[in-house]
Amino acid sequence: EVQLVESGGGLVQPGGSLRLSCAASGFTFSNYWMYWARQAPGKGLVWVSRIRSDGSTTSNADSVKGRFTISRDNAKSTLYLQMNSLTVDDTAVYYCARGGGSFLEIWGQGTLVTVSS
């Protein structure tokens, strides 16, 4: 069964850092682009970041550029999102997703990040 399981969310103070992880199973992780998207409480989906299958290319939404870094460990079938300089506007459920081109074909269940003092 294809599965993505996020972890690492929690409560963090403004200006703090957090690293999210996404463990993949049931498919050859190294063959796929991977994505992070987020959803603030009661709001819509927002694309955050994506990374090429071999990790050589990344891109980020303007709202997180310079603060968030996406990476992957293909040997561990794990995707990461390092989030620095967090603000209250970063409060959201963060989803990892397997890319199928310019779409997100498999989604994890999400992990909640709350930025608050």
Added chain:
Amino acid sequence: QSALTQPPSASGSPGQSVTISCTGTSSDIGAYNYVSWYQQHPGKAPKLMIYDVTKRPSGVPDRFSGSKSGNTASLTVSGLQAEDEADYYCSSYVGNNNLQFGGGTKLTVL
């Protein structure tokens, strides 16, 4: 980039058809055939329903169909069923390796 524009709500009775629009610009929807649609039930992860404007992933009922005309994409749900009640989001490739989502449409089955 601005989010793609979707109506906040749509509704229909069981068995009817409903169409949800997603309006962008000549730089996103109008420029690429890379529109996708996602269904999200409350408290659940999104699920891919349509990709590359018209394609349906395996397991998605053929009651769901996608189309595009100019800068506007559409998702049509035919033969509405109670389980179709959910939020629906469109997405488009917008160049420079970026994606953009719409604001979402809450579909109510009356």
